[in-house]
Amino acid sequence: MLDRKKKIAVLDLYNGIPNQGLRCIREILDKFNARADYQFFDVRTKNEVPDTSYDIYISSGGPGNPLEGDGIWDKKYYSLIDQLWEHNANGDYPKKYVFFICHSYQMVCHHFGLGDITKRKSPSFGVLPIHKTKHGKADELFSKLPDPFFAVDSRDWQLVQPRLKVFEEKGAKILALEKIRTHVEYERAIMAVRFSDEFVGVQFHPEAEPVSMEAHFAKPENEEKVVATYGKRRYDNMMTHIRDTDNLESTYNSIIPGFIDNAIKKIGLSKQLS
Numbered sequence: 001m002l003d004r005k006k007k008i009a010v011l012d013l014y015n016g017i018p019n020q021g022l023r024c025i026r027e028i029l030d031k032f033n034a035r036a037d038y039q040f041f042d043v044r045t046k047n048e049v050p051d052t053s054y055d056i057y058i059s060s061g062g063p064g065n066p067l068e069g070d071g072i073w074d075k076k077y078y079s080l081i082d083q084l085w086e087h088n089a090n091g092d093y094p095k096k097y098v099f100f101i102c103h104s105y106q107m108v109c110h111h112f113g114l115g116d117i118t119k120r121k122s123p124s125f126g127v128l129p130i131h132k133t134k135h136g137k138a139d140e141l142f143s144k145l146p147d148p149f150f151a152v153d154s155r156d157w158q159l160v161q162p163r164l165k166v167f168e169e170k171g172a173k174i175l176a177l178e179k180i181r182t183h184v185e186y187e188r189a190i191m192a193v194r195f196s197d198e199f200v201g202v203q204f205h206p207e208a209e210p211v212s213m214e215a216h217f218a219k220p221e222n223e224e225k226v227v228a229t230y231g232k233r234r235y236d237n238m239m240t241h242i243r244d245t246d247n248l249e250s251t252y253n254s255i256i257p258g259f260i261d262n263a264i265k266k267i268g269l270s271k272q273l274s
Contacts, residue, residue, distance in 0.1 A: 006264050008038040009050040011077070013062035013103050016045040020216055021061050021101070024207035028256050029058075035264055049076040052083050055094065056263050058256070061102030061205060066157055067110060067117055078111055088198050094270045097263035099256060100201030102155060108201060109159045109193065114172060116161040120189075125230050127241030127248065128153045129179045130191050130204060136175035139194060141258045148179070150247035152208035158189035159203065171196060178203075198263075206255035210248040214239065 008029060012022060022040070029038045036056070041048040044062065069075070084096040100108050110117045129148035136142045142149075162174060175192035191203040216222055217239060226235045241247050 003268055006036040006055040006267060007053065008032075008036050008056045008058065008260070009054040010038055010040045011050070011057060011059040011104070012040055012042050013044055013060050013107075015062055015064065016042075017063055019061075020213065021205060021207055024205075024209050024212070025058060025060065025256070027209065027212075028207060028260075031257065032260055032264070036260070043077055044073050047073045047076060049073070049080050052080070052087060052096065055097065055267055056260060057084065057096070057098040059098065059100045059104035059108075061104065061154075063103070065119075066103050066106035074107075077107070081108060081111065085196075085199070088196065094267040095198045097198045097259070097267075098200075099259050100199075101207065102203060102205060105193070105201035105203055106155075106157050106159060108195070108199075109190075112170060112172070112195065113163060113166050114170075114193065115159050115163055115190065117157055118160055120156055120158055123156050123230070124153050124158075124178075125155075125226075126153060126234055126238040127151070128204075130176050131179065132176050133174050135173040135194070136192065139173075139175050140262060141200065141255050142175055142192070145250055145254055149251055150241060151202075151204040151206055151251045152213070152248070153178075153204045155203060159193075160187045160189055162190060175200075176202070200259065202255070206251050208248060209252050210242050213248070214242045217242070 010025060010029070014022060029036070039050070041050050043049055050057070081098070084098060088095050106117050109115060127150050130151055131148045132142055132145070137147065167173070173194045174190055175194055178189045178191050189203060192201065194200045217226065223235060226238070
């Protein structure tokens with residue numbers, strides 16, 4: 001008998017703001033349409049939070065302070081995360097798999113008490129190098145990527161000052177750090193964490209696909225916005241990296257597709273063994 005399609009829930013934390021992230025996530029998920037169905041939930045503007053019946057959860061990036069909510073959507077969101085974590089911790093099968101991107105990553109790192117979420121001295125924006133730790137080099141999602149690898153980075157906030165005792169208690173591991181900056185004394189942000197075998201999160205945007213990203217930012221109105229916010233030099237540098245498609249292609253093809261593929265396979269294997 002054929003195994004049923006897996007169910008994927010996408011938690012949209014963009015607060016109704018137009019973005020490229022959700023479109024890129026949808027394009028990735030469409031590649032799995034023979035193996036999985038997906039549904040989007042507007043968490044912040046409609047208080048939509050899925051139940052625990054889904055197999056895989058993708059939690060998006062988003063704008064604003066990750067330490068703030070309205071007391072409604074954020075409580076529902078954290079309750080879901082806790083329920084999924086407890087499900088896995090209790091040894092229930094099949095396991096629930098969750099991937100956190102940028103804003104979601106900051107929220108869950110704060111929720112789990114893994115370190116300090118602080119506002120950066122200046123926003124980070126562009127296609128930037130990310131360095132793997134020893135755990136990252138061995139991780140199933142990062143092992144095939146070069147070191148450093150490149151990804152779209154867009155953030156005003158960051159995870160620093162890791163509480164290593166909490167990491168150890170949870171079994172979490174730091175997978176990647178931001179670029180080495182020898183000319184400044186600021187602490188390097190933690191760019192990726194594996195919270196457990198089933199939960200993983202990243203500070204950057206692995207869903208960014210170079211061809212569509214170039215077309216998007218090449219539009220005059222979008223170029224104008226970026227230059228007005230970050231300056232012409234940073235815009236030109238970003239476009240150079242985007243046009244060198246190898247910089248983003250491997251990240252785009254490896255991380256989220258790898259996460260989904262691994263989750264589907266492990267869920268299928270657990271059902272065979274149960």
